[in-house]
Amino acid sequence: MSDPDRRDASLDLTEEQLRSLLAGVTLLTEQEVAAARTGPVFAHPPCAMEVDRIVGAERTLPVDGESVGELLAACAAVLAAGRRTTPAFFGYVQSPPAPVAVAADLLVSAADQNLTSWRSGPAAAAVEHQTLRWLGELVSFDAAATGILVSGGSAANLTALLVALRAVTGPDEDRRTMRVYASAETHFSVAKAAAALGLGLQTVGADRDRRLDPAALRTAIASDRASGLSPICVVANAGTTSTGAVDPLDAVATVADEAGVWLHVDGAYGAPAAAVPAHRELFAGLHRADSLCIDAHKWLYAPVDCSALLVHDPAATARAFGAGADDYVRVLATQPAETFAFWDHGLELSRRFRALKLWATLRFHGARRIAAAIGEDISLAAHLAELVAAAEDFELLAGPGLSICCFRHAPADLDEPALDAHNERILQRLQRDGRVYLSNATIDGRFALRACITNFRTTRADVERVLTVVRELAG
Ligand SMILES: Cc1ncc(COP(=O)(O)O)c(C=O)c1O
Numbered sequence: 001m002s003d004p005d006r007r008d009a010s011l012d013l014t015e016e017q018l019r020s021l022l023a024g025v026t027l028l029t030e031q032e033v034a035a036a037r038t039g040p041v042f043a044h045p046p047c048a049m050e051v052d053r054i055v056g057a058e059r060t061l062p063v064d065g066e067s068v069g070e071l072l073a074a075c076a077a078v079l080a081a082g083r084r085t086t087p088a089f090f091g092y093v094q095s096p097p098a099p100v101a102v103a104a105d106l107l108v109s110a111a112d113q114n115l116t117s118w119r120s121g122p123a124a125a126a127v128e129h130q131t132l133r134w135l136g137e138l139v140s141f142d143a144a145a146t147g148i149l150v151s152g153g154s155a156a157n158l159t160a161l162l163v164a165l166r167a168v169t170g171p172d173e174d175r176r177t178m179r180v181y182a183s184a185e186t187h188f189s190v191a192k193a194a195a196a197l198g199l200g201l202q203t204v205g206a207d208r209d210r211r212l213d214p215a216a217l218r219t220a221i222a223s224d225r226a227s228g229l230s231p232i233c234v235v236a237n238a239g240t241t242s243t244g245a246v247d248p249l250d251a252v253a254t255v256a257d258e259a260g261v262w263l264h265v266d267g268a269y270g271a272p273a274a275a276v277p278a279h280r281e282l283f284a285g286l287h288r289a290d291s292l293c294i295d296a297h298k299w300l301y302a303p304v305d306c307s308a309l310l311v312h313d314p315a316a317t318a319r320a321f322g323a324g325a326d327d328y329v330r331v332l333a334t335q336p337a338e339t340f341a342f343w344d345h346g347l348e349l350s351r352r353f354r355a356l357k358l359w360a361t362l363r364f365h366g367a368r369r370i371a372a373a374i375g376e377d378i379s380l381a382a383h384l385a386e387l388v389a390a391a392e393d394f395e396l397l398a399g400p401g402l403s404i405c406c407f408r409h410a411p412a413d414l415d416e417p418a419l420d421a422h423n424e425r426i427l428q429r430l431q432r433d434g435r436v437y438l439s440n441a442t443i444d445g446r447f448a449l450r451a452c453i454t455n456f457r458t459t460r461a462d463v464e465r466v467l468t469v470v471r472e473l474a475g
Pocket residue numbers: 093151152153154155187189239240241266267268269270295307
């Protein structure tokens with residue numbers, strides 16, 4: 001390094017390289033948005049050998065670099081081999097990102113503010129707090145909500161159970177007797193979180209509509225107490241993954257309240273539907289939960305990853321995570337707002353600026369339009385359920401629940417076991433076909449095709465195509 005103003009091994013680009021790289025990235029971004037608009041779900045059915053060829057899986061570690069053009073071409077090939085969340089993609093719970101959110105996320109990478117604390121990104125920290133409040137208001141949980149943004153529903157549920165644990169027990173208490181309560185319809189991330197924390201999970205009965213039964217919950221808590229166990233938390237669902245069931249939140253809140261246990265609502269998928277006036281009643285009592293998770297990458301049209309854990313009580317997260325950080329991060333500011341540290345409220349230290357994409361979407365489109373988009377998703381699921389119910393060769397197995405419809409192709413000549421195999425075969429073909437994409441659910445022991453509509457681009461024509469394509473692939 002003879003020149004004191006230059007490093008030999010700088011990773012910076014020349015002005016010309018930077019311009020050409022960013023122009024290429026803009027082009028690829030436009031192509032991805034266009035691909036999500038028009039489909040197909042796959043450019044080609046995925047095949048591991050082909051993917052290895054695209055990635056150059058055999059290549060050894062590059063010792064010397066390559067040009068901007070070569071890099072962009074390699075990235076384009078990788079992106080083109082991906083699965084697109086097209087208007088006829090109805091698998092799992094996956095919304096396409098709103099273009100505004102995509103742009104905001106690109107900016108987040110460019111600015112790379114590490115949201116450990118207010119000190120690291122003062123305005124970014126304020127944006128995160130505001131986004132949490134806006135979300136709380138959007139779903140009528142709490143317009144003064146606080147909490148934290150984490151990577152996804154699994155991380156939010158784990159964080160919530162930790163917060164619950166600290167809210168109702170001391171740090172040295174024996175966890176082996178502690179119990180969490182949820183219905184069998186609850187997402188498996190809750191069982192994973194309970195296991196990780198050494199808490200027992202009790203399954204509580206549900207009604208015919210797969211909603212947690214408050215009477216069974218009351219009995220389970222009382223009987224566990226009587227046998228010396230310590231109930232600490234109830235997890236209720238605001239939209240189950242399989243069928244979109246919303247537990248009777250008000251009645252469940254009453255039971256949790258009487259029992260003195262924490263109530264966490266897993267609204268990772270379904271809570272945004274509480275923003276839709278026509279469906280708000282289904283979520284009555286949501287505001288009585290102690291904590292609520294909502295995944296913005298599921299039904300608020302944000303790119304992965306962004307999940308909010310909302311709480312009413314700002315001290316709740318601090319009780320769980322605020323115990324003594326290392327000296328090297330000690331905050332020297334004295335103004336209360338400026339001393340705020342996210343590490344006192346969650347598990348992560350380094351954190352991506354996840355709020356901007358959601359904040360930008362809420363600002364740009366406004367709550368009314370977002371609620372309308374969610375409402376249309378729900379209407380389309382109802383339309384699919386009507387089509388299924390009206391078709392002689394289809395059977396509606398569950399729903400519609402929020403934006404989910406579970407059904408099967410049921411030709412008259414097939415018996416029960418044959419129907420499971422038949423529909424499993426259809427799903428395998430469908431997931432490689434690319435025109436329409438469904439996933440599966442088990443409904444009362446039966447294999448179901450499951451459509452979950454969380455796409456602001458989906459139309460009635462897309463939904464109507466489901467039956468045509470399933471019939472064709474069943475042949
Ligand atoms: C109700 C519910 N909770 C939690 C999760 C887990 O969310 P994530 O995939 O963001 O970890 C899911 C995922 O589908 C879900 O549907």
